[in-house]
Amino acid sequence: MAFKLLSSFVALVAVVGAFAAVPLQRRVACPDGVHTASNAACCQLFAIREDLQKNLFDGGQCNAEAHESLRLTFHDAIAFSPALEAQGTFGGGGADGSIAIFSKIETGFHPNIGLDEIVEKQRPFLERHNLGVADL
Numbered sequence: 001m002a003f004k005l006l007s008s009f010v011a012l013v014a015v016v017g018a019f020a021a022v023p024l025q026r027r028v029a030c031p032d033g034v035h036t037a038s039n040a041a042c043c044q045l046f047a048i049r050e051d052l053q054k055n056l057f058d059g060g061q062c063n064a065e066a067h068e069s070l071r072l073t074f075h076d077a078i079a080f081s082p083a084l085e086a087q088g089t090f091g092g093g094g095a096d097g098s099i100a101i102f103s104k105i106e107t108g109f110h111p112n113i114g115l116d117e118i119v120e121k122q123r124p125f126l127e128r129h130n131l132g133v134a135d136l
Contacts, residue, residue, distance in 0.1 A: 025038055032046065044130075045135075048129040051125055052069075056069075068114070068118035069118055071118075072100075072115050072118050073095060075099060075112055076095050076096065076099045077093070077094060077095040080092050080093040096134050097132060097133030097134035099115060100122070103115075
């Protein structure tokens, strides 16, 4: 019984010690008076998140636009240049918004077929919130 009590106490001390070792991160209050963020630059993202949820994703539903937005994000992040890779040069990749920036070219690439619709549906949100495609 004493061993169980001692081992429980040691476990509790370890958990409390682990939380005490984590430094507190300062948060900033966003101008909307509702949200806080670890970086003031992120405050702008709350407004577009709410706008997308309400007006593109039908109140936060997992609809076709949500599916295509996720697909767009994946295809944008995984993209690379086989020609550059063959030359031994970094061939790109990363979520840089290139599919939206070069949509006339990128959406014609076979794996990206159909993404042109969601790119065009997202443009008004980017313009309304003054946000770049790579930030979305």
